[in-house]
Amino acid sequence: MERLRAGDVRALARAISLVEDGDAIAAELLAACRAGRKRALRIGVTGPPGAGKSTLVDQMVRWLRADGPQGDGKRVGVIAVDPSSPYTGGALLGDRIRMQGFAGDDGVFIRSMASRGVMGGLARGVEDICAVMEAAGRETILIETVGVGQDEVEVVRVADVTVLVLVPGMGDEVQSLKAGVMEVADVFVVNKADREGADRLEGELRGESERSVVRTVALSGEGVAELMGVVMGVVRGFSGVTKSPMSQMRDMGHPLALDHLGVAVRSLAGARGFYEALGLVVEGEERIEHEQVRVAMLGLEGSRIELLEATAEDSVIGRFVAKRGEGLHHVAIRVAAVDAMFERLKADGVRLVSDAVKIGAGGHRYFFVHPASTGGVLVEIVGESA
C-alpha cells in the first residue's frame, strides 16, 4: 500500500492483479485503496467494434498528458475492457502496440481486462480497478468498452461522463444502438470524419437528441481538443450542455422516492383487514421463494405498504417475528439505477446485506443495506421497474 500510494507503477500492476484474481487479500487491499483515495475523473469511451475507440483514447491520453493549461500533465489510467477473450487476444496485443507511444511515461498506466468471467460482474471489476488506480494517484481514468451488450453498458455507469464513438456509414446501426447505449452517452463522437458520410451521421445524431456531437479523426488527433473541452463541460455542468438521461438522474440525487414500507406480520389474511378498512387495495399477493416469504402490496399514493408473511420459521421474516413480534421491518427507497447505486454504496464502504442485486416482488431489482450503516433501519434499495 505504501508503494502503491507513492505511485509506484509495479505496485499498481501487482495490486490490480491481486484484485482481479480474487486473491485472499483482495478485499483488504481494496478496502485500503478506498480509504482516503481521491476519486479520479472517470471518462467512459464506448461504441461499436472498430469505431476507433482505442485510437481516440490514445489521443485523449496525449491531450491529458500535455503540459499547459489544458491537460495539465494529468496522471492517467486506462482500462481497456476486451469483450472477446478471457486471457489474451488480438485486441490486447493491438492495444499494447498502439500504446507504445507512451512507453517510458509512468504517467500513463494501461490495463486490459477480460470482460468474461469477472467475479462479481464486469462493472464491479472495473469499479475495483478504478479504486486501485485512484489510490495510486491516477487523476483521470479512461475506460474503453465495446458498446454491445448490457454488461458493457453497465460498465459505463462506473464513469462520470460517457463518450459514444460512432462512424459514418452506420445509419441503421445508430437505430439499433438507440435503446441501450444511446441513453448513457453524454457526448456523441463522429469519428473517422475523414470518411464520406460524416455529415449525414452528424445530422442524424443532432436530430436524435440535444446532446453534443463532436467530429474527430482519431488517427490524426483532429477534433480531440474540442472533444475534451465538451467532456469537461459535461463534468462541470456548463449550461448549454445537455447530458444523457443517466447523467441527469445521477445529478438529481439518488433517492428518488419512498417505494414502500415493509411490515412483517404473522399472517397476511389477519393483517390486511385493517388496511382494507382504511380503503387501501391489495395490488397483488406473491410468493417469493428465495426469501421464503409471501407478500401483499397495498397501494398508497406514490408508494406502497408491503405486508410480509414468512413461509418458513427459519427465514428472515420468520426469525424477525419470533424475536420482536410483528412490526415495521424495512424502508424501501426507489432509485433510478439500482446497479450503479449498489456499486457506489459498496465502494463507499456502506455495509450491504446482499452481495448482489436480487430480483423480488413484481420483478423488481433490489438489495438491502445493513442497519449499522443507516441509523438503525433496514433499508431496501429498489430499482425502477423494468
Ligand SMILES: Nc1nc2c(ncn2[C@@H]2O[C@H](COP(=O)(O)OP(=O)(O)OP(=O)(O)O)[C@@H](O)[C@H]2O)c(=O)[nH]1
Ligand atoms: N480513416 C480513419 N481510420 C481510423 C480513425 N480512427 C481509427 N481508425 C482506424 O480504425 C481501425 C480501428 O481502430 P481502433 O482504435 O482499434 O478501434 P476500436 O474501436 O478500439 O476497436 P475495438 O477495440 O476492436 O472494438 C484502426 O485501423 C484505426 O487505425 C479515423 O479517424 N479515420
Ligand SMILES: [Mg+2]
Ligand atoms: Mg479498441
